[in-house]
Amino acid sequence: MADVLNIGTSALLSLQRAISVTGHNIANVNTEGYSRQQVNFAAVEPTFISVGFLGNGVEIASITRSYNEFLAGDVRDRTSSAAAADTLADLTGRIDGILTNPNTGLAPALDQFFSAVQDVANNPGSLPERQVMIAQGEVLADRFSYLDSQFRTLQTESNVRIDGAVREINALATSIADINDQIAQATQGGASPNDLLDSREQLLTRLSELVGTNTVQQQDGSVNVFIGNGQSLVIGGVATQLTTFQDPNDPTITNVGVSGPAEVDVSALLSGGELGAVLSFRNEVIDAARSQLGLVAVGVAETFNQQQALGMDLNGDPGVDLFSSLSPAIGALATNTGTGSLSATIDDASSLTGDDYVLSFDGTDYTLRNANTGATQVGAGPSFSVDGVTITVSGTPAAGDTFTIAPVREAANLFEVSISDPRQIAAASPLRSNTSLDNAGNGTLTELSVDDAAGLPLAGTVTLTFNPDALGVGVPGYDVAGIAGGPIAYDSATDAAGIDVTLGGFSLRLEGTPAAGDTFTIENNVDGTGDNRNALAMVGLQSERVLLGGTASFQDTYGSLVAGVAVRGGQAAAAAQTEADLLNQSIAARDSANGVNLDEEAANLLRYQQAYQAAAQVIRVADEVFQVLLNATSR
């Protein structure tokens, strides 16, 4: 009888536990990362009796969790990619909209500025138009600095996000290491610490969201976690801590390092997750966008200043800079030991590329490397010329000293109008030509334009007189008085369609058939307030391809910035969608194996309940049998 009672009792106890496991499953139906647990029953070792083995009831062999290492790993990987794509889409989406918004984008401001220049050309002597042009120049400057500030805000935000991510990664690493210890201890007893394992899985998934991870399962149940390019983060119960520090070349940038005796920069090695996305966004999108914007800013400033210098303002003076000249940003490595310093100037806006450069000194020679393309030039210095920029070293650098040069990075931020007097806009050209009223021929002098203002104003009137014997008997040409460079060979028989001539700092075109003694004069454009030639030349800059080696206009360059960001934004948004779907799929795959299904639990509950009732019946039957026996023997 005792056997039957024991069997019944073992069943009751086992089933009670099974029901409580089911209850645990039901209770955790909404717990993120919870793996369904299941009870494994086993028959108690039977007792040998003469006729054979007699069963001794049931016991719980183990409580296991449904867990698939492969599926869980897949979820972690997908979590990393999805978080990265999502972060990138979020960040690029922020600048994407700003760049083409009519209220904030550069294109309308650029057009309005050129429109104001047109108005000055239409009415060069009028002050209100000139005032508007300066005001529109200021609007343009505001727009440049607004856009640049948006990029810089994102830069700052990136730094904050990097700091936050690193702090959380450190906390997670510590927790994972702690749990590793607990799991190792618990596992020693032979049982599987299911809920601890789930917690760790949960932490690992959260870690994957922040940065791409690799895990290696250890014998003792702990996992080792590696991030980036094999940088160990957790080994058993020991967690490595990450740190953040300022980039020595650019204090506005936060880098990620591994703390230790010497701080190692691992920024470039990290990928995946929010941290990887922020780092790549910062390096690939923000810097490129700022440089591209800066390129447009330098282009506008330099070409306008050049054109302005070739003109004459309303006071009759040579044009001064319309926009302040934009110097390249220079950084010296904090570890430099020498006294060398750099200066750089932009010589030719059309040759600028928007790339950054690194100049390093090895004790004898300098190596100038393009940080974007990797192209290098080596020389003894102290001056280097690269892509429209001249870099000059002064002082004495020590071997190993390194400098960085970002020619246009800060340009959009620094862009500003440098004149306030509307009279200073050089709408006129400083020279004009006149045809003598007594000319008998039909020769003309046209297209007089100034190439170099250095020789201006002219000391006196320059006179061109046609002389059939200017270059010897029978060799016709123009005698030139008032400036060096004459006589100019000109034979109506061959040159009547026109020849271009350069004299001193200006050029002109001679056409037609002049008669002997016909004269043209070139003089300073005194009181030429009605002249708009230089303003028209400024207007022409709008569609002229003045940037990127003469292949792109301002608008084109800005357009390619917008396109670059838009394509990235589009890719990131598409990737975010795809990655989210993939993540959902792997979660579905994992959960279909690991997750709790309430109907299944309800069925189990019913099953255990029925078995429990049956086991209770066994005890009742045993009891009744015992009572029968008692009744039979009690007289």
Next chain:
Amino acid sequence: MVDRISTLQIYQSGVNSILQRQAEVARTQQELASGQRIQSPSDDPAGAIRILDIEEDLRQIDQYQRNASLAEGQLALEDNTLGNITNVLQRVRELTVQANNATLTAEQRGNIAVEIEARLDEILALANTRDSNEEFIFAGFQAGSQPFTESGGVVSYAGDDGQRFLDIAEGSQVAVRDAGSRIFLGVPGGNGSFDFSVSGNAGTAVVDEASATNSYVRDDYTITFIQALPTDPVTYEVTDSSAAVVATGNYTAGEPIEFNGAQVVVEGEPVDGDTIEIDGAPSQSIFDTVSGIAAALNGATDDPAGVAEVNNLLASGIYNLDEAIGNVLEVRTDVGARMNRVSAQQSINEDFNLQLQTALSDVQDIDYADAISRLNLQLVALQAAQQTFVTTQRLSLFDYI
């Protein structure tokens, strides 16, 4: 096929699909509300750049149209002014023809001179015309200062040859002004090839006609009349600037004197030693021509030689006036051609504008029919997702135990 699915998953996928449908509906709603297909450049980078380009072109065309209407106004002002100048010159010519009559007395000529002088002032005022910005339109680049000033009866030009252009389309500029020097100064004088002048003659020779053929050789010539004895016939001799004789002959009133492609018809009776100077490369200032005519009329005497001198001056003046009127007309024709060009460009710009608007609309606007039917479909899908969610969530085995 997965044969089991977790409850959380059922819930999550239900919620996910509702959220996704909602996002789609919101997106379509946004498109419909803004009327634009591209909400941010990343939706369609190529399209976004195209919009950027088209919008730039549109703004430029807008500016070109403003420039063109400005050019139109400026050219209209110039055209109008040149028209007035032509009228005044025509009037001066009429008066000169009227005065070029041997029967008029010195007093009558003086009266005509008074009117011509008044006309001269009128031309001077027109030459100093200012536009609405107070700029002198015939001053070249020095538009801020008055180009023509009169001092002691001589009108001088303080401007230059500068000409202002405006952009009316990309790479297309049109001149909106002409320098005063082109209109009023340096006008071919005489008959366009040569001018003649007569002064201090004792006889009454008057140039009646002066013309040149294509073979005319440009030089300064002198026609000298010779009559050694009163009984001799009057002969003439034409010498060039180097005193070489180029033609000789007997003088007959009304018969042309021909030399080197020039033909001069002289009337009247010259006496020995009378000369007619031929200026081979004449250029005139319109002001000098008109004031010269007035001066000639004022300085007239009633003796036959004096009358002949006046008549010669007036004949030369009429030739000069014809050239002057011709020159103004030429500039005016040019201005008219430019006005045509401007208005042609305006309509080209308008067409281009329309094309760009269409292109912009193609790139940026949504297709309403498509978007609305899409919205309906998406709403149905959203409703279905919601219903499915509620229905499946309602099913639980626990309801039956």
